[in-house]
Amino acid sequence: MNEKQSSLPIIIFLISTIIGVGIVTLPRQTALIVGQPNMWVSVIFGAIIAFLNALLIFMLIKRYPKQTLFDFAPEVIGKWIGKLFSLVFVAYAISISAFIIRTMSEIVNYYLLDRTPKVVVLAVLILSCMYLVSCGLTNIVMFFQLYFPIILAMFFLLTILSIKSIEPTNLRPIFVNDGFALLKGTNTTFFSFVGYELIMVLSGYQSFTKWRSMTKILGISLGAVCIIYVLFFILNIGILSIGELKVITFPTIEMAKTIEYQGFFFERFELLFLFGWIITIFTTLTAYYYSALLGICKTINCKRNIFVNIFVGALILSLSLVPTGITELFSSSTYLNNLSYAALIGVPFILLVVSVTKEKFQ
């Protein structure tokens, strides 16, 4: 059904995957590191680095059309090391899934269901995701397309509604150029753009060979996410101010809470935000879950089946229950960042180098 090789579904897939936890937690993390009103510049830096990294990945997958990372890694670097690389990527996908759904469950427990055990909140999410993942990539891509307009509409509406409450003083001074702090912030913001690396998995679904179309896909998706993030950074800073941002755990939701329209049916809009945001979490989880599942199946050479699916689901669930509290959860993100460096930059870079040198010697 994919004769036309249209790039819109891929863009939608990437945007839906990239937007996730970051939009809620990133403003606080960045505020702690950068601590100045123009910290949204870090977001743009992060996007640029992500884009460069994505191009690196693209240079790799361009050499192996219609193949996923898990297919070509053993081919490039030898069977066992290739499988090890695949497993690194799988481990990364599983831990990032566990991390995002744990963050989501903290928020759900905090704002929606204060007495429901976390394991229930997480298990129903994983079960419904398991169902979607078992339907295959074509259906996942279609699912993302169905929800994409809803996500966009939610962000748009929230922006429109909250513009009124911005206090310009919070945004000043606009250009105090502490370049070093901004660069340090980039290290944090970069991780809210992860998701583009899944083109290594999507490449089995649609072959990416043209520089032009790929830079377009990556540019649009990362650019769109960057715009949304910058917008929400400005809203966050403008409404809550830097000082508050540093102490609030989930600033974007608190920001949505401040919107109040008396006399309108809904007086509070955090529900609207949470609704759209849980959708983005679900799409992100699905994308990583699918990648992990595919990776495991390709590594142990079996078809995608329900047992592997349950295994991956159980793995994500148990991993997500490991941190005892929210502090520990956030501190675990350091490990996650190291794993991300390995999976995002290390693996593709080594593979690319090996692949190029192999070609040179032949």
Next chain:
Amino acid sequence: MRIRRSNSNKPNPQSAVEDQIKLAFHDSIDLQFKKLKVASLDITLVFLKDISDPMTIQKAIISPLLSASEGGGPVQIDGIPELLPIASIEEVTDFNLITAHLMDGFTIIIVKHGHIQNAYVVDTTKFIKRTPDEPVNEPTISGSRDGFIECIQDNKALLRMHLKSKDLIFEKFTIGTDVITYIYVAYLKGRTKETLVQEVRDRISSVKVDYVTDGGILEQLLERNKFSVFPELTATQHPTKVANALLEGRVSILTDGSPTTLIAPTTLNMLLQTPDDYYFKWIPASLIRLLSYITALISVLLPATYISLVSFQHGLIPTSLAVSLSKTREGVPFPSVIEAFLMEFTIEILREAGVRLPKPIGSTVSIVGAIVIGETAVSSGIVSPMMVMVISFTAICSFAIPNYQLSLALRTIRFFILFSAAMLGIYGMLIAIFIVTTHLVKLRSFSTPFLEPFAPINLKQWKDSFVRLYFRAGAKEDKANE
């Protein structure tokens, strides 16, 4: 399942065909034989009395034959068809075809001359049928008012009348081993994808059952998603609806003896449309379209939303509303979840009772149900007035859904979402919505995604989805190639 009867009725030149027919019909009393002698030929007419027209037999068969006999000239055995003033007469050699034609009200002419015997069939059908009138469950405001009936010939005629195109093609299929039923597949050549037509043909050929009595049964036999509540084929009794669907490159399946005509493939978008949408100006028509999408959403989500707001997220209700809500819930003995299920259950019973009863009593039941039970349930404190309002508004919304199959499906989904909301509030509702949409995304109707213009996104087709944009005179629409 009964074992198929072995095919032992092959025409045997030794025994007379008449005896074989007699045997096949077990000497039924309405099987009639009429013997004639024309020149040197022995002629036997065989027909079933009640479904064949005696006047036609008399005028078109018997009298020409007799006058030829009186003429005294020699009559050849192959010359019989030329003697009869009838448009369609054909020779048959297969005995099964003879019995099949007899059951259609045809007259069999068996001509014998020594050892040679020929059989011809002549259409003398006289079926009992009603006149095409407006389908009861699909009323339209300004559309055409004819509807399909039980006679398949007339249904084909209606389609021909609504679609005067030489591209309109009918293909005939016969299904059922014990009781045969004729199925016609209609499509417009050039507009319909050949793969789609082939898939329909394949599915119809793969149906192996003893009998099919209605289009609704055929629908379920043709479906591939056994565990889905959503219809894979649209059932309609409206010729205009079928004609429009054919123009969009769909295939329709007509069943003999049933006014229900099936349209494949079906999409959610199609189920939420009515022919009326196209007959009025596009701005109001678009608003009506939008309304039917909203009512579909409300009918699925409203009770669940109410339950999760009342029993989990009180904080999200505006304060003044929350106060008045808690006042109305004072003294209600059940938790609101039980209350909701109770009311939903009552509404479903009332609705079924209304359908089953004859019309004059049906309206009484709805009055009793709506006013007496609703009013007294509130005043006796079993349910809160807000709950009655929510549930009855939901019911009205589900009445506004244009397609009954869809409204049935959404009723089922509503209970699932209500249950999830009762367990986990807004969050559970959202998860339930994920599961339902996953199912919808997975669903294919004859290889077409059920959520077509929305997933996969096809912005070009959005102009005829939740809105209906204006027609452009002079612009040739190229639908089949999309």
